[in-house]
Amino acid sequence: MSSRLQNILVPVIAVLLGVLVGTIIMIITGYDAVAGFIALWQGAFGDSYFFGETIRQITPYILAGLAVAFAFRTGLFNIGVEGQLIVGWLAAVWVGVAFELPKIIHLPLAVLAAAAAGALWAFIPGFLKAKYRVHEVIVTIMLNYTALHITNYIIRTVLSEKSDRTESIAESASLRSPFFESLTDYSRMHWGILIAIICVIIMWFILEKTTRGFELKAVGFNQHASDYAGMNVKRNIILSMVISGAFAGLAGAMEGLGTFGYAAVKGGFTGVGFDGIAVALLGANSPIGIVLAAILFGSLKVGALNMPLQAGVPNELVDIIIALIVFFVAASYMIRLIIKRFGKKGEK
Structure with missing residues (x-):
């Protein structure tokens, strides 16, 4: 059996095993598994509103998954996507609140501000890795907490002195559209899904069709060989983290400019950045795989909200299923x- 077919089968089997074990847990704990999954499906795709909410949830998952995957593909572990997302969120909202500009200028400016903020936040671990060989996992984890508390401080003291949230962004900076509202019964679906799809294409093009992408992958595979071949290893390490951070910052823009329209003090992490690790893992770090994994995770997250209402099944069981999928x-x-053994038996 070819390695390419194995790469496709592994995540598919992992999903099936996760669902199977999750079903067994539902039955053992006394819940109706069939009713639970029907409620899950209807909560994700049952009508136009739920469908719109599912697409809305999928959007930041795609971008967070791209952020994690881009770093993985270039030999780095960007565990700081959550922090980069948060600073991108704040930057996008700040531009959306602080300026009054035509939409054709204001919205792109807010989106680019988010990408720049995420890229700048990711530059820190990239620089420390390239210059001083400090492991990026440690730095990015620490910067998650730094981002959370700094953004909370800025919201409380600079952007909103009397409350724990900023003003709503100007309409000219919003990703929402009356077109999607009318199409999905006033769900929070927005134009960000197009930005996410464009970023999927950008990642594929950079890594597969450009010389710079080849260098980034080569440095990730073997830094010593890349240095011997004349590649600038330090510059490529920093560039990889910067691009990864830009994707993460854009994920924050989807929340700030699309889903919510403001920035609020957070009692904890959003979870989107950490879920992006699971999305990248399930999607095998490939652009198309990430889209499919984001669809699965987004559908599970939105559909789970309907399970307690319709079937009396706790939505925490979906988190268990997601954890099982990641485990497998x-x-x-x-x-x-197992696939190899079955493949050998089939050949006989």
Whole structure:
């Protein structure tokens, strides 16, 4: 069996095993699994409103997954997507609140501000990795907390002195559209899904069709060989983290300019950045795989909200299923071993 077919089968089998074990847990704990999954499906795709909300949830997942995957593909572990997302969110909202401009200028400016903020935040671990060999996992985890508390401080003291949230952004900076509202019964779906799809194409093009992308992958694969071949290893490490951070910042813009339209003090992390790790893992760090994984995760997250209402099944069970899927993907060695054995039996 070809390695390419195995790469496709591993996440598919991981999803099936996660759902299977989750079903068994539902039955053991006394819940109606069939009713639970019907409620899950209807909560994600049952009508135009739920469909719009599902697309809205998928959008930042795609971008967060791209951020994680881009770093992985170039040999880096960007665990700081959550923090980069938060600073991107704040930057987008600040531009959306502070300026009065025509929409054709204001909206792109707010989106670009988010990408720049995320890129700048990711530059820090990239620079420390390239210059001083400081491991990016440690730095990015620490910067998640730094981003959370700094943005909370800025919201409280600079952008909103009397409350724990900023003003709503100007209409000229909003990603929302009457077109989607009328199409999806006033869901919060917005134009960000097009930005996410464009970013999927951009990532594919950079990594597969450009010399710079080849260098980034080469440096990630073997820094010493890349340096011997004349590539600037330090510059490529920084560039990889910057591009990854830009994707993460855009994920924050989707929340700030689309879903919510403001920035609020957060008692904890949004979770989107951390879910992006699971999305990238399930999607095998490929652009198309990330889109499919984001669709799955977004559907599960939105559909789960309907499970307690319609079937009396706790939506925490969906989190268990997601965790099981990630577990089985992480245990892909066992799945590959089983696939190989079945493949050999089929050949006989």
